[in-house]
Amino acid sequence: MTTRWLTPEEQRAWRAYIAAAHLLEDAIDRQLQQDAGMPHLYYSILSTLSEAPERRLRMTDLAEGLKITRPRLTYAVTRLEKDGLVGRESCRWDKRGSIAVLTDEGMAEVERAAPGHVETVRSALFDRLSPEQVGQLEEISRAIADGLQEDTGDEVPWRRRSSPSCS
Template structure:
């Protein structure tokens, strides 16, 4: 089998994507640590729970949505639980499973953190793009997401809670 090396254009695009992704994630983490005292992952957990029915999700479903391991999620939820932002409950349909539930304090923290987070996302990404580029970005990442999840993708980007305005105005 012959290796299909990246063309110079593809290599530049790949490196630009990697640099932007790493820098953006670092900037989001810094902003949320400074303004809300939590990393981006914790904010994402709270945002996902805020968009779920009754502010509850099975831990396995939450891990799948976040694309993280169950052990990493368990550690993060334990920290959020210690801070009173989330509580774990037994799963009524599966005695072995557990559910993460957003507390009222978690909703309040999320509502306080959301405006600064959204402003950072806007300033670092969307304010730098034209409307046409925003559409292209969506099209590009929808295509990549569908390829990675298969043609029967359950989670198109518009179905990802933190990418749309919710009842708590969180991204």
């Protein structure tokens, strides 16, 4: 089958998206690196844990939630552990399992860094968009994510993982 090339509109959209994505991720990484000494992903890990029940999550769940590979998460958590911001516990129900726990220090760090981070996200993104555009962005993002996950889609509600606290 002959290639369906991108239309001019699609090309423009694609290039604009790539550029914006680079610029945005850079801006956010830079701000967090400055202000909290860690890249965006690491902050996301802390932030995700801070909202989880008992501030703890299994590695795999964390990786899945953040859409990153497990080796990447392992590396990140190892560093955050060295910094004293997270700890690891083993799961007593599944001895293979490893659970990341946000320490008090980690929680404090999230709370300290959050305002600056939010301010950056706001000024770089939401201050530039109309409320309709915010909705559109969500729609578009979901469409993309849904499409890319349906292949890998472990959407099996039964066979659920162990309880979050796992304790």
